[in-house]
Amino acid sequence: MNDLNDEWFARAQRVIPGGVDSPVRSFSSVGGTPVTVDHGKGAYLYDVNGHRYVDMIQSYGAVILGHADPGITSALYDAISKGTTFGTPTRGEVLLAEEICARVPGCEQVRFVSSGTEAAMSAIRLARGATGRDRVIKFAGCYHGHSDGLLAKSGSGVAVMGLSGSEAGSEAGSEAGSEAGSEAGSEAGYLPGSLPGSAGVPVASVSDTIICPYNQVPSHDVLDEKVACVIVEPVAANMGVVLPAPGFLQGLRNACDAAGALLIFDEVITGFRVAYSNASTMCGVIPDIYCFGKVIGGGLPLAAFGGKAGLLKQLAPVGPVYQAGTLSGNPLATAAGLSVLNRLDENAFTTLASKVESFAAGLQSVLSDAGLEAAVQRYGTLCSVFFGTSNTVSDYDTASASAATGIYSKFFHHMLDRGVMLPPGPYEALFVGLAHSDADLDYVLEQARTAASETAMRI
Ligand SMILES: *Cc1c(COP(=O)(O)O)cnc(C)c1O
Numbered sequence: 001m002n003d004l005n006d007e008w009f010a011r012a013q014r015v016i017p018g019g020v021d022s023p024v025r026s027f028s029s030v031g032g033t034p035v036t037v038d039h040g041k042g043a044y045l046y047d048v049n050g051h052r053y054v055d056m057i058q059s060y061g062a063v064i065l066g067h068a069d070p071g072i073t074s075a076l077y078d079a080i081s082k083g084t085t086f087g088t089p090t091r092g093e094v095l096l097a098e099e100i101c102a103r104v105p106g107c108e109q110v111r112f113v114s115s116g117t118e119a120a121m122s123a124i125r126l127a128r129g130a131t132g133r134d135r136v137i138k139f140a141g142c143y144h145g146h147s148d149g150l151l152a153k154s155g156s157g158v159a160v161m162g163l164s165g166s167e168a169g170s171e172a173g174s175e176a177g178s179e180a181g182s183e184a185g186s187e188a189g190y191l192p193g194s195l196p197g198s199a200g201v202p203v204a205s206v207s208d209t210i211i212c213p214y215n216q217v218p219s220h221d222v223l224d225e226k227v228a229c230v231i232v233e234p235v236a237a238n239m240g241v242v243l244p245a246p247g248f249l250q251g252l253r254n255a256c257d258a259a260g261a262l263l264i265f266d267e268v269i270t271g272f273r274v275a276y277s278n279a280s281t282m283c284g285v286i287p288d289i290y291c292f293g294k295v296i297g298g299g300l301p302l303a304a305f306g307g308k309a310g311l312l313k314q315l316a317p318v319g320p321v322y323q324a325g326t327l328s329g330n331p332l333a334t335a336a337g338l339s340v341l342n343r344l345d346e347n348a349f350t351t352l353a354s355k356v357e358s359f360a361a362g363l364q365s366v367l368s369d370a371g372l373e374a375a376v377q378r379y380g381t382l383c384s385v386f387f388g389t390s391n392t393v394s395d396y397d398t399a400s401a402s403a404a405t406g407i408y409s410k411f412f413h414h415m416l417d418r419g420v421m422l423p424p425g426p427y428e429a430l431f432v433g434l435a436h437s438d439a440d441l442d443y444v445l446e447q448a449r450t451a452a453s454e455t456a457m458r459i
Helices: 004-015 070-080 091-103 116-131 165-175 177-183 248-259 279-283 331-343 346-369 396-403 407-417 438-457
Strands: 037-041 044-047 052-055 109-113 135-139 209-212 227-232 262-266 289-292 303-307 374-379 382-387
Touching (some): 070 331, 091 109, 091 331, 109 116, 116 227, 116 262, 116 289, 116 303, 346 382, 382 396, 407 438
Parallel strands (some): 135 209, 135 227
Antiparallel strands (some): 037 044, 109 303, 289 303
């Protein structure tokens, strides 16, 4: 029998590098041939062979109401019938900006862009412009998109303190090769054994990027008066879900204030996903600049960065920091975004958080019952599983030690065979959305029980 997935992926590989437009989709970290999707509905994906999967990827968090949600679909039909892009102000962007600012403390203005990469890149330009400083501190294992300066060394065994630019640059140059080509730019960024950084990133582009270990507040000799900003995922969700240690975010806030540096919370995953507003609100710490993406586009290309009006006025056309985009604030994307936020009231998050709480607990016990050493970590509505450890994973070193066991890949394939589509990489969060019914999640746990014992037999 012809496998249409194989046929389509073979065609894809002829005309698209590696057959994919974003590396993690290639299955390079789990092995095998990716599933080519025909359509999605609610919690399910249907591939070109007509097989159905319970989808735990949900476009890496860009979808929260499920696929082809009727409300979003009809908002899009309305918007599309009026034209797709104008290059002029529109009402939709005003309404969406008002909604975001109303929900997020310390966010008085936002500027829309088309991807999380652009949001983080522009946030950093704004911070540098506003402070007149160049240095940026980021944390190992946090992903902020694929712009040059943020693809500096972001993991491997040893987190680099101090001015690691030239080291990062030379590693990228010497080791990037085909491995970086297939791994460094993934949606999550970090796959087993990869040294982040990428061929094609000049040493100069990362020479002002300082990498610190997650969950440790940099001391004043690192976070000093030369630092423009600290960028962090307030809850890390791109090395699996790693929670901020008590005091970490407040410590960053205080250290930034002491040095006159700006604090950027990259909430591209966590914004409007973990709560009615975002993770920072849950943690009680307010950054100078927020980055949002994924959920706020309702499945269309849309992201944003924002903060206090006094800071945002540094942006062109009011101020000297240039930033622009032909499709920024696109009317289809703002219509979808507004439609999704209108549905995400406090009740929606209460419902989702309790679904995820029992799912995460169920997954933990199914894995433990099978004799697999595993830690399921959860923050609000986000969770992920780390194999090969039952300790709390708190930084990139411990996350990559888990990934290096290779157990995730085995579990992944046993789940795929049983009709459950997990993200094809060990550093991804599991995305439970409002379309997953209790029965769907029970089904996933039932399959996980079998998949876990199959996995346990092979390690
Ligand atoms: C996904 C992600 C990005 C990049 O967003 P893209 O839309 O893929 O460019 C940036 N930061 C975080 C925290 C993300 O999860």
